[in-house]
Amino acid sequence: MxxxxxxKYGDNVDTDVIIPARYLNSPDPKDLASHCMEDIDKxxxxxxxxxxxxxxxxxxxxxxxxxxxPIAIQASGISCVIAASFARIFYRxxxxxxxxxxxxxxxxxxxxSGDIVSVDTASGKIVDETTGETFEAKAFPPFIDNxxxxxxxxxxxxxxxx
Amino acid sequence: xxxxxxxxxxxxxxxxxxxxxxDLIEANLDIVLGNDVTTPVAISVFEKAGFTxxxxxxxxxIALDHYTPCKDIKSAELCKTARDFARxxxxxxxxxxxxxxxxHALLPEQGLVGPGDCVIGADSHTCTYGALGAFSTGVGSTxxxxxxxxxxxxxxxxxxxxxxxxxxxxxxxxxKDVILHLIGEIGVDGALYQSLEFTGEGVAxxxxxxxxxxxxxxxxxxxxxxIFPVDDVAKxxxxxxFQREPVIYEADPDAxxxxxxxxxxxKLEPTVSLPHLPSxxxxxxEAVGMPIQQVVIGSCTNGRISDLxxxxxxxxxxxxxxxxxxxxxxxxxxxxxxxxxEGLVEDxxxxxxxxxxxxxxPCLGGHMGVMAAGERAVTTTNRNFVGRxxxxxxxxxxxxxxxAAASALAGCIADPREL
Numbered sequence: 001m002x003x004x005x006x007x008k009y010g011d012n013v014d015t016d017v018i019i020p021a022r023y024l025n026s027p028d029p030k031d032l033a034s035h036c037m038e039d040i041d042k043x044x045x046x047x048x049x050x051x052x053x054x055x056x057x058x059x060x061x062x063x064x065x066x067x068x069x070p071i072a073i074q075a076s077g078i079s080c081v082i083a084a085s086f087a088r089i090f091y092r093x094x095x096x097x098x099x100x101x102x103x104x105x106x107x108x109x110x111x112x113s114g115d116i117v118s119v120d121t122a123s124g125k126i127v128d129e130t131t132g133e134t135f136e137a138k139a140f141p142p143f144i145d146n147x148x149x150x151x152x153x154x155x156x157x158x159x160x161x162x
Numbered sequence: 163x164x165x166x167x168x169x170x171x172x173x174x175x176x177x178x179x180x181x182x183x184x185d186l187i188e189a190n191l192d193i194v195l196g197n198d199v200t201t202p203v204a205i206s207v208f209e210k211a212g213f214t215x216x217x218x219x220x221x222x223x224i225a226l227d228h229y230t231p232c233k234d235i236k237s238a239e240l241c242k243t244a245r246d247f248a249r250x251x252x253x254x255x256x257x258x259x260x261x262x263x264x265x266h267a268l269l270p271e272q273g274l275v276g277p278g279d280c281v282i283g284a285d286s287h288t289c290t291y292g293a294l295g296a297f298s299t300g301v302g303s304t305x306x307x308x309x310x311x312x313x314x315x316x317x318x319x320x321x322x323x324x325x326x327x328x329x330x331x332x333x334x335x336x337x338k339d340v341i342l343h344l345i346g347e348i349g350v351d352g353a354l355y356q357s358l359e360f361t362g363e364g365v366a367x368x369x370x371x372x373x374x375x376x377x378x379x380x381x382x383x384x385x386x387x388x389i390f391p392v393d394d395v396a397k398x399x400x401x402x403x404f405q406r407e408p409v410i411y412e413a414d415p416d417a418x419x420x421x422x423x424x425x426x427x428x429k430l431e432p433t434v435s436l437p438h439l440p441s442x443x444x445x446x447x448e449a450v451g452m453p454i455q456q457v458v459i460g461s462c463t464n465g466r467i468s469d470l471x472x473x474x475x476x477x478x479x480x481x482x483x484x485x486x487x488x489x490x491x492x493x494x495x496x497x498x499x500x501x502x503x504e505g506l507v508e509d510x511x512x513x514x515x516x517x518x519x520x521x522x523x524p525c526l527g528g529h530m531g532v533m534a535a536g537e538r539a540v541t542t543t544n545r546n547f548v549g550r551x552x553x554x555x556x557x558x559x560x561x562x563x564x565x566a567a568a569s570a571l572a573g574c575i576a577d578p579r580e581l
Contacts, residue, residue, distance in 0.1 A: 012350055012351070014545075014547045014548075016526075016527075016545070016547040016548070016550050017547065017548055017549065020527070020549050021199075021526040021527050021528055021550075022532075024199045024228075024526075024528075025229060025233075025234060025236035025237040025240060026236050027202050027203045027206065027240070039548055039549040039554045040548065058351060059350060059351035059354065059384060062350060062351065062384065063286065063545060063547060064285075064286050064526070064545075065200065065283075065284055065288075065300040065301060065302055066199065066302075067200070067203055067284075067302035067303040067304060068199075068203070071203075085351065085354065087351070087354065087384060088354065088355050088384070088386055089286055089300055089301060089302060089381075092301060092305060093302035093303075093305075096302060096304035096305060096308075097302075097304055141186060143316070144186070147316075152304065153304050153305065153308050153316075154207055154208070154210075154211035154213075154307060154308060154311075155211065157308050157311060157312055158211050158212060158213075161312060
């Protein structure tokens, strides 16, 4: 269960704006977080609070396969991302690192920047506390849910391989 | 219901008689790839999870291609991490400065990937090898770590879009125009989670380099992979390169596609993508005259020998425009040597171009041609997102090698058919 202030962005938020390639020479999550979103929102990296929620439109996380993108968002303090849809590598990467993401076009459309939103990742229930509106995100298939519950792909694999 | 090429390859690698779109499967991997940006993150995940052995040191490829020769101390540390790991685990295919090329030109050239393979790479343009009838897809670093540890990974079986190619491309039309046109038609998420399955009599009219360029940019339409049938052109290419036995799959006649997109190659115009999305396409005639300060001819999309030949045929004996910097980057050492032997490098240098050792460099705004605010480039690379090649106020226009070379001479976007 997460509750936080919303940072809202548009459609096709690409991994180059989430974390520009000029900062990929460091794999350190703290370094990456300090430059997260800076090419489209200079205020984000210093104003984001632990537990805040990011909301995007269609095709969130498109472009490069850099896992640095969900790592940067997670390390910046964002608790989860809600989007109308996710680009597939970003989607995989988030699941694999155990970072909660929710696909919900209605919520992505209605929720506004600065709203206070609560999210129950287990049930997929999203409540915009500012407006009172509620939304249901698509549930993960059990296989993927299992990876997330194990804490990501490698812990899942470690257990499977014994 | 029949299966697509992609579905057949995935079924075979999962040990299943058949798979259906939407199935979640675990499949065996023939090759696991990483580069200098993504491999260090994979190593850290691999070691943190307590793994001490890779599944097969001959099936892992590490290509240090993005920031090499290292542009700064931090990138040197990334390369050292990857290099040390490769030595420790006796990874056969480590490509470092001197042998490295841009990974997606390098792996097919070195015969490391071929028909029927199931390949993951921690680089989004891994989808390139679909040109050879392989299933190959870009993944993240944790996926690479899982692949290195177990030789397996999970996949959601994709549904497919059938791309029917008909006709013969006209003068100055190449694979880049085909894929930019398609992305313009279906959008940057038009093939999200899907495979793009290219078919039709027009395939025979495309060179293997054209097909690499097309499969390479499937990701720019959101696709999981792009794949071509294995015909004589593909078989000729792998002859003498690919060391394993190729496994050739064909789509079933009753395979299911969510839609069909038909492209008449004879009707295509040289196509460009204006800032800031690859789907923002125009025919070159609609963009002619836009001033530029930089041209980049190279990348995993268009740094192959046929790309360099096209560019050199346009630049040969001429001078690039005042105020334009033209950077030419052969994608691999083999291509570089070939270009030297054919006299292409001389043509480039006489025309006023800078020729670089293989590197991804400027494509991702890494090094070797980063732009300042207010500058604009026409490039043969694959992405034109905000800030992709430098300052957030610089602009990238995607184009074919022919359009890029013609534009370098004109100092603005130019139509190569009008030279």
